[in-house]
Amino acid sequence: MNIVQIQINHKENITIKELAIAFYNEIGEEYDLSEEDVAEFFHIENRFLIPNGTFITVFTLDFPELELRDQTPQKILISYLNSLNEDDNILAIIKTSDFVLYNRAFQYYQEIIELEMELRNILTYIMAFDQRTIDESLFKDFGVGLAPSHNPNNISNHYENGFFYILFNQYAEFLEPKQLTDKQMSELLRDPSIQTFEMFRERLLQKGISEERHINFLSSILTKMKPLEDMRNAIMHIRNLSNKVVQNYKKATDIEDSTTIKRLIQQFWEQENESLKKQTWLALAQSQIKKTVSLVSEQDGYPLFRTDSDQYLYELDEEYIGIDTLKLDLLPYLFDTIELENFDPSAPYFEVEVNEMVDAVLAELTH
Numbered sequence: 001m002n003i004v005q006i007q008i009n010h011k012e013n014i015t016i017k018e019l020a021i022a023f024y025n026e027i028g029e030e031y032d033l034s035e036e037d038v039a040e041f042f043h044i045e046n047r048f049l050i051p052n053g054t055f056i057t058v059f060t061l062d063f064p065e066l067e068l069r070d071q072t073p074q075k076i077l078i079s080y081l082n083s084l085n086e087d088d089n090i091l092a093i094i095k096t097s098d099f100v101l102y103n104r105a106f107q108y109y110q111e112i113i114e115l116e117m118e119l120r121n122i123l124t125y126i127m128a129f130d131q132r133t134i135d136e137s138l139f140k141d142f143g144v145g146l147a148p149s150h151n152p153n154n155i156s157n158h159y160e161n162g163f164f165y166i167l168f169n170q171y172a173e174f175l176e177p178k179q180l181t182d183k184q185m186s187e188l189l190r191d192p193s194i195q196t197f198e199m200f201r202e203r204l205l206q207k208g209i210s211e212e213r214h215i216n217f218l219s220s221i222l223t224k225m226k227p228l229e230d231m232r233n234a235i236m237h238i239r240n241l242s243n244k245v246v247q248n249y250k251k252a253t254d255i256e257d258s259t260t261i262k263r264l265i266q267q268f269w270e271q272e273n274e275s276l277k278k279q280t281w282l283a284l285a286q287s288q289i290k291k292t293v294s295l296v297s298e299q300d301g302y303p304l305f306r307t308d309s310d311q312y313l314y315e316l317d318e319e320y321i322g323i324d325t326l327k328l329d330l331l332p333y334l335f336d337t338i339e340l341e342n343f344d345p346s347a348p349y350f351e352v353e354v355n356e357m358v359d360a361v362l363a364e365l366t367h
Contacts, residue, residue: 002073003062005045005097006081010055010089016042019059022083026076027063038063054091074104105235108249112232115253118265119171119221120163125272126174126214134162141177144170169229172222175215177208213275217268224261227252277343278350282357285334285345289358292316292333293326295365303366323362330358 008014020039028038045058061077077098085093095101124134132138139146139162150165163171209215227248234241255262296306302322316333320326331354335346345354 002065003060003097003099004077004095005058005060007056007058007094007096008084008090009050009092010057011091012089013055014057014089016044016059018087019084022087023061023063023080025083026080058096074101101241105241108231108241108246109235111253112228112235115228115261115265116168116171116232120161122217122265122268123163123171123174124161126209126211129214130210138162139166142174143177144173167229168232169225172218172225174209175218175222213271217264220259220264221261224252224264228261273342277340278353281338281340281343281345282353284338284340285354286357286361288334288337289330289361290365293330293362293365305362305365323359323366326362327355327358331355334358 016039017035020042021035023041024033024035024038027033028035041061041063043060043062045060046056047058048056050056061080063073081093081095084090127134127138135152136146136150144166146162147165150162154160155162209218227245230245231241231249234245251257252260253262254260255266257263258267292308293305294307296304296319298304299321305320305326307316307318307320316329320329334354338345344350
């Protein structure tokens with residue numbers, strides 16, 4: 001679909017045939033179209049006499065999908081409007097609706113949304129990592145302005161994400177908190193819960209991002225946000241996508257380049273997984289043991305364990321006498337139950353740590 005709505009201001013009457021002839025000169029012969037064929041692409045929507053004695057005409061140009069050779073629909077359209085503008089009868093030409101631009105922009109629109117959601121996902125994770133609530137105080141701490149539509153009650157009731165209410169280029173502005181005012185510093189010093197300098201220092205540090213790799217990620221995307229913001233604004237405001245905007249956007253998002261935003265996002269999660277996968281699996285397994293196994297009593301000098309009846313599907317018996325017999329079934333059970341992407345807990349290099357964790361939890365249950 002190549003539908004364009006155009007508004008022209010002109011001095012004298014202008015016919016559809018006159019509007020169409022300039023477009024016929026652009027594509028007629030090359031695509032074996034007659035002047036009558038091209039005239040069918042045009043439809044006049046409205047015409048008005050305005051106070052200065054000239055006319056406003058709004059018309060649509062709906063030309064079919066053509067197997068274009070050396071031209072894009074956008075270039076054909078601009079060339080046509082340039083030809084039309086050479087007519088002394090025409091005072092001004094403005095596109096009011098442009099599906100040629102829409103079709104070109106839509107391919108980037110979906111990608112921009114996905115990128116924004118990915119960045120929002122990472123920021124949400126970083127704040128959760130630091131046990132920060134995404135509320136007005138967080139944005140105030142970092143000096144990030146919120147959209148007027150931000151409403152804490154609506155966000156809570158609809159499980160929305162507060163990062164939706166900041167500008168796209170503000171996603172990189174959480175590197176360091178805003179400097180405290182004298183009043184804020186004074187209030188902090190008078191806080192009775194802060195009794196030592198170390199506690200004061202800790203409270204200040206809590207206002208910023210704690211993890212170095214998270215700070216590094218935010219630093220890395222600083223220079224990548226402007227090309228994305230320019231593309232987003234061009235799309236959202238239905239503005240012309242210049243070659244510069246498109247080229248800068250592609251340069252900032254190329255997945256093959258290790259320094260572009262898509263690769264940086266991918267690398268962020270890979271690094272998090274690499275840094276935390278062992279301790280995450282061990283912690284999940286530890287919580288699963290405590291949820292599943294309980295010490296009942298002793299029998300013949302050995303601890304008697306009972307398992308949660310809901311876990312029998314995993315081939316756990318109802319009762320076990322002694323730690324060693326329990327571990328024979330417990331380890332395979334944990335390997336099947338605790339799922340972590342791209343991580344094999346039964347690998348030999350991890351075996352010692354798993355056994356140490358299981359021994360520690362079971363020993364805790366018996367004391």
